[in-house]
Amino acid sequence: MLRWGLNALLLASVALVPCAVVWVGLVLWRTRAVGRTAALRSANLDVALLGSLAIIAVVGLRPGLGLDPGSEQWNWVPFRDLVRSFDGPGWGVQLAAANLAGNALLFLPLGLCLGLRFPRTRAWLLLIVVAAVSIGVEIGQALTATGRLSDVTDILMNMTGGLIGVAVAGNVTRLTPCE
Numbered sequence: 612m613l614r615w616g617l618n619a620l621l622l623a624s625v626a627l628v629p630c631a632v633v634w635v636g637l638v639l640w641r642t643r644a645v646g647r648t649a650a651l652r653s654a655n656l657d658v659a660l661l662g663s664l665a666i667i668a669v670v671g672l673r674p675g676l677g678l679d680p681g682s683e684q685w686n687w688v689p690f691r692d693l694v695r696s697f698d699g700p701g702w703g704v705q706l707a708a709a710n711l712a713g714n715a716l717l718f719l720p721l722g723l724c725l726g727l728r729f730p731r732t733r734a735w736l737l738l739i740v741v742a743a744v745s746i747g748v749e750i751g752q753a754l755t756a757t758g759r760l761s762d763v764t765d766i767l768m769n770m771t772g773g774l775i776g777v778a779v780a781g782n783v784t785r786l787t788p789c790e
Contacts, residue, residue: 630661633657634655637650638654657728659724660724663720663721663724664744666720667717667718667721667744671751672748672751672752672755673757675752675759675760684753684761685753686763688763692707692710692762693708693711693764711768715771717769717772718741718769718773719773720776721773721776722772722773723779724780725741725776726777726778726779726780734781738774741769741773742773745765745769748769749766
């Protein structure tokens with residue numbers, strides 16, 4: 612687990628350089644058209660959006676510990692792992708709850724960035740984007756045989772996190788109109 616964390620930290624630090632280059636390019640390119648303040652705001656949100664997608668890709672597509680022999684690659688029953696954890700050891704419920712919360716927290720920044728970057732777009736359209744990213748990650752896990760279960764519960768929790776992010780963004784833009 613520690614090795615994975617160090618690898619993720621290294622990957623994140625390497626990703627900062629292209630993000631910084633993209634940010635500078637966006638600011639310079641947009642400043643002429645919309646002014647520096649609007650260019651900075653949109654570049655910040657674009658790079659944050661790119662960063663949230665990169666984090667989702669790193670966390671969602673990293674290799675897992677492997678599936679148990681005879682287990683299915685796909686789980687189509689929502690919250691099945693949570694229900695099964697009640698019959699297992701006491702820590703199983705905590706692990707299942709942490710997994711649910713982690714999936715929601717992973718997609719919260721994506722919803723927040725989408726909502727702030729595209730404030731005039733209807734929330735349900737932004738949620739379709741969140742769902743598409745989540746479904747893409749789950750399909751990617753199955754197709755690349757990362758040793759992880761592709762789970763409908765993950766999609767539901769990812770969408771919950773995205774929904775919370777979009778809702779927070781909606782409240783932020785309502786309280787502090789930027790345009």
